[in-house]
Amino acid sequence: MRRKDSHDGPARGQGGGTGGSGVTAVTGGGETGGVTAATLPVFLFPSELLFFSEQRRCHRRVLTLYNPYSFTLDYKMLCTSPSLYRVLEAEGSVRAKSCVDLVVRHLNVSPANCGRRDRFRLEVRGGGQRGGREVWAELRGGEEGGGEGEEEEERKRRKPGGHQQRGLQLPLVPTAVRPSVSQWLLCVLLALLCAAVLMLPLHTDSGSMVPRCLHVSTNQKLACAYTLGLLTMVFLR
Incomplete structure (x- = not known):
């Protein structure tokens, strides 16, 4: 997990019955795809996690939790399918005016799980208030970017006569040397x-x-x- 602090230095994780490596199961409750009924707004981005089965680098996504408040936020990550995902430091805290990156990894990338949608819920508390936000996760087949990988895109760019526009490469002209x-x-x-x-x-x-x-x-x-x-x-x- 990467931690990024804007004012108060590095944020330190605290607590966590999961040992910082798993997520707790959650069933029902809350709203679907938005902010749950709470008094404390939660700033969590992105709002959806997309995993792609044929692209290894897309088996891991990052959720960023921002804490714009003047007090520390304690958080806990919940999931409807905890056996399919691993979250680094699923429980911890974020210091005031700071943010933290939560790394979410899909543990069972197989064709049987393609199209499956699971729900994460992040619960926070701080300053005597509570809040929560939900994020959907989905496993898709193929590769990110319309089913074409980076290598295929690179081959298209290099192919002569392709339709993709390329910038003109001007010849290098030596600059005049100023005499001493x-x-x-x-x-x-x-x-x-x-x-x-x-x-x-x-x-x-x-x-x-x-x-x-x-x-x-x-x-x-x-x-x-x-x-x-x-x-x-x-x-x-």
Whole structure:
């Protein structure tokens, strides 16, 4: 059994002549499928338990009992067919502003019990008041979800040409990597160098005042121009 507390910490089970593992038989009495005649409203969900014979994970269901009151609630679970079900901690208590999960397990999942409806009744008391609520349990054949299991649904989703819509899978596009400060500085220096080379005279220029050792060839200017164009694209991003 899982216990969930919203304010006062974990709730602790108390008492229980069943030792926390069974349910007490109940016959007649109360209303069918609703809140029994009592003065204390009981917040128990869901209102119906459905078990499926061919799906193992559906042989166990969870009932959640909420206690919105400012006092502790003592509870006891009753059932019309206690031999077919097992409830973890069928008796206990829920602290104020807390809730508790009651795990109900079907013990005889067989075709002979398919369609059988049994009744649970949860009786609570606290704050000088009593209350109760009834929940129906039914065993159905097949699997949950219209008789098709999870594996069958997965095969349908993967089958080419199926009618089920699927989301478009966009190709992964690598995001641009932001260069570091040192890389930016290197690019700036390289761009200045390329610009300086482009302003130098060619080897064929004889009347230039620039020393002959600083003259460059046409291929060197073309390489610097190409490099400067690439750096310009980097700066404009």
